Amino acid sequence: MSRFPTVAAFEAALASLPGPDQAARDAAAARQMQLTKPAGSLGRLEDIALFMAGWQGRARPRIDHGLALVFAGNHGVTRHGVSAFPAEVTAQMVANFAAGGAAINALAGAAGLDLRIVPIDLDRPTADFTVEPAMSEAQCLAAINAGADAVDPSLDLLLLGEMGIGNTTAAAALCLRSFGGTAQNWVGAGTGVGAHGQMVKRQVLDLAMACHADLPRTPFETLRCVGGREIAAMAGAMLAARHHLIPVVLDGFVCSAALGAMAAGAPDICNHVIAGHRSAEAAHGRLLKRLVLTPLLDLGMRLGEGSGGAVAVAVMRSALAMHDQMATFADAGVSAG
Numbered sequence: 001m002s003r004f005p006t007v008a009a010f011e012a013a014l015a016s017l018p019g020p021d022q023a024a025r026d027a028a029a030a031r032q033m034q035l036t037k038p039a040g041s042l043g044r045l046e047d048i049a050l051f052m053a054g055w056q057g058r059a060r061p062r063i064d065h066g067l068a069l070v071f072a073g074n075h076g077v078t079r080h081g082v083s084a085f086p087a088e089v090t091a092q093m094v095a096n097f098a099a100g101g102a103a104i105n106a107l108a109g110a111a112g113l114d115l116r117i118v119p120i121d122l123d124r125p126t127a128d129f130t131v132e133p134a135m136s137e138a139q140c141l142a143a144i145n146a147g148a149d150a151v152d153p154s155l156d157l158l159l160l161g162e163m164g165i166g167n168t169t170a171a172a173a174l175c176l177r178s179f180g181g182t183a184q185n186w187v188g189a190g191t192g193v194g195a196h197g198q199m200v201k202r203q204v205l206d207l208a209m210a211c212h213a214d215l216p217r218t219p220f221e222t223l224r225c226v227g228g229r230e231i232a233a234m235a236g237a238m239l240a241a242r243h244h245l246i247p248v249v250l251d252g253f254v255c256s257a258a259l260g261a262m263a264a265g266a267p268d269i270c271n272h273v274i275a276g277h278r279s280a281e282a283a284h285g286r287l288l289k290r291l292v293l294t295p296l297l298d299l300g301m302r303l304g305e306g307s308g309g310a311v312a313v314a315v316m317r318s319a320l321a322m323h324d325q326m327a328t329f330a331d332a333g334v335s336a337g
């Protein structure tokens with residue numbers, strides 16, 4: 001059976017988010033104080049170790065079984081010319097993932113993550129959300145469950161990624177509907193559209209907001225009206241991971257927008273995620289501020305696929321190696337301060 005058989009089940013899961021294991025986090029913090037370094041001297045690496053300890057419920061967290069989960073979907077809104085690439089590229093890139101030739105294949109491998117690609121109804125693009133909701137209730141629930149069902153409860157860490165030509169427009173629409181502002185605030189170059197393409201994206205957003213103005217601003221309705229299948233799947237996977245107490249690493253703007261749509265109704269959903277990086281898509285920084293998330297890396301990346309998050313996982317492995325392998329002052333015979 002699907003994890004979220006009804007919209008009410010999805011909403012109930014968002015309203016009952018479990019918290020971290022405080023005892024495991026405290027034990028990890030106590031260990032940090034004993035390691036042979038001045039307290040706090042490893043900065044953000046120390047925070048990562050505590051974050052992982054709390055969510056994994058282990059004083060010595062580990063990443064033996066980490067997964068990069070990449071969802072793919074197609075978008076009816078591409079008919080307006082919102083991407084620098086044609087919609088066929090979504091399926092072509094899925095073939096490239098299968099053949100091992102995409103950036104995420106290399107970067108997931110470098111980060112020691114398994115990689116799983118989940119294409120969702122690529123031959124059925126979402127509807128053009130300037131004139132009608134992108135998905136029916138059943139379609140949106142199916143996509144959310146495709147995400148939730150792909151989350152193995154035994155995972156130590158989950159990285160989410162996406163592939164879907166046109167999806168920076170959907171992500172911008174999710175942000176505009178969730179957090180307000182202007183279309184200009186949330187629109188960017190995506191795959192590399194110029195000034196004209198960005199103007200079209202802004203127009204598309206304004207039409208979409210007018211079209212769905214009367215529908216409830218709940219996370220589900222926002223995902224359904226202006227999201228996409230791969231975006232709803234990332235949201236479902238994040239929510240399922242939260243209930244399995246699996247820490248999540250976010251990738252860029254599109255991935256973060258899936259979280260944003262849920263966070264607008266349930267801000268605590270952000271507590272079990274690490275923002276892997278800040279994408280060069282300008283709206284991503286704005287969104288992360290709204291979510292009160294500080295990105296680990298800022299490498300000027302703007303690809304998606306989970307690529308930036310995968311590089312962040314390599315840094316997280318360093319944090320856990322430090323936490324697990326360093327000697328204590330007592331063990332090493334080093335005088336404590």
Ligand SMILES: Cc1cc2ncn([C@H]3O[C@H](COP(=O)(O)O)[C@@H](O)[C@H]3O)c2cc1C
Nearest residue numbers: 083085162163164165166167168190191304
């Ligand atoms: C070859 C190629 C590989 C990609 N991998 C991720 N994306 C990224 O670009 C798309 C979003 O940008 P837009 O909204 O401008 O279409 C998504 O598929 C995203 O994952 C790619 C895009 C292309 C062209």
Ligand SMILES: O=C(O)c1cccnc1
Nearest residue numbers: 252253254279302303304
């Ligand atoms: O930040 C992202 O997720 C992103 C940016 C550009 C294109 N696709 C995705």
